Amino acid sequence: MLTEILAHSSHYELLQFSSRGPWSCQRGKPSQFIGGSFSEVRVAQHRRTLKLVAVKCIRKRALKGKEAMLENEIAVLRRINHPNIVALEETFETSTKLYLVMTLVTGGELLDRILEKGSYTERDASRVIQQLLEAVQYLHQLGIVHRDLKPENLLYQTPSEDSKIVISDFGLSKMEEQGMLTTACGTPAYVAPELLQQKSYGKEVDLWALGVITYILLCGYPPFYDESESHMYRQIMKAEYEFDSPYWDEISNSAKDFIPHMLQKEPEERYNCEQALKHLWISGGAALEKNIHGSVSKQIQKNFAKSQWKRAFNATMVVRHLSKKNLVVEEESKDKAKTKATL
The missing domain is CATH 1.10.510.10 (Transferase(Phosphotransferase) domain 1)
Incomplete structure (x- = not known):
């Protein structure tokens, strides 16, 4: 859950003391742009701003052999800021999972x-x-x-x-x-x-x-x-x-x-x-x-x-x-x- 990783983000430092954390998560239907065999997608809502985002939750154990590919994707997304390109807003990690917070896209293919x-x-x-x-x-x-x-x-x-x-x-x-x-x-x-x-x-x-x-x-x-x-x-x-x-x-x-x-x-x-x-x-x-x-x-x-x-x-x-x-x-x-x- 995202509550366990807030301590790793200075951006959310003021919110980490909440017992439930700033994000409210639920399982979402996997979306094409953030789906994958080694991850799942959840819809999250920021508890203070109420902003909805898509969170890609990646199991590190299943990443073996694909680390370079994911690192490349993150490096590319961090350089991008364009209205017609899905945005990477945050990244967090724990000892077992990596979380990518993305723009929530709801209009379909x-x-x-x-x-x-x-x-x-x-x-x-x-x-x-x-x-x-x-x-x-x-x-x-x-x-x-x-x-x-x-x-x-x-x-x-x-x-x-x-x-x-x-x-x-x-x-x-x-x-x-x-x-x-x-x-x-x-x-x-x-x-x-x-x-x-x-x-x-x-x-x-x-x-x-x-x-x-x-x-x-x-x-x-x-x-x-x-x-x-x-x-x-x-x-x-x-x-x-x-x-x-x-x-x-x-x-x-x-x-x-x-x-x-x-x-x-x-x-x-x-x-x-x-x-x-x-x-x-x-x-x-x-x-x-x-x-x-x-x-x-x-x-x-x-x-x-x-x-x-x-x-x-x-x-x-x-x-x-x-x-x-x-x-x-x-x-x-x-x-x-x-x-x-x-x-």
Whole structure:
């Protein structure tokens, strides 16, 4: 319970003499942004201010082997202060547990919210992507790469209609301070080509993921998918996708222009956040106001079963699998051939 750890926080020094402590805790439904196999989430209320927060209670015994990952997540969260990013407010620990006090987010996941709406337009999608671009731009300015942007990690702050969207789950985030990143990680359908090709990579992988998310928000299904994961990875490495009829027939040309800038195979040709924010679909009023809720929600229900899309990405296994099928070598050989042909 949080009462046992108050003595470890100078911030709560004046409150530690309360027999019950300043926080009133109860078990809460685990939230995606702070859930996990080695922790539980509780809703807590500060006894003096009555402020509600989410508290991630982590068993240290179950952390063995994952300490560095958690330390990295905490270090990243401590550097962040942005309205569209879930905030870490406090950390406490005892001999057996570590407690992370986080902003309480109650509005639910992005795709679930779309399903609940009676009306949903391109403009709604554009507003979401604009908020995410502003948040990711902030992260990149700090040298932070999220590396796991996906709909499940995008939450509404409150249930209200005008609630802002927030980015959560920084378990795979990394600082770029020590140069280009090399560790393969993420969620299969959202990973960028350079990551699958075992190349060093940087913040461009977040823009690719936002491109995938934009595509999903406009049609309800992902740009890259196949029953065979190796075929899906081949699609990703080629940046091979379509604006299928009839699902894209009512979507604006501006949206169809925006997405290819985000899903550029070569990271140096991909939009950065500043470029994306200046696109007419984001800031120029080009996003249509036509209701597309019926078609999009139907496809979301069909294509985003929880068990299907919440698989962990074992990068080492995937790269080994791709190498066995010569997919990585094949794509790199084609790239070299194209380069020679243009010389």
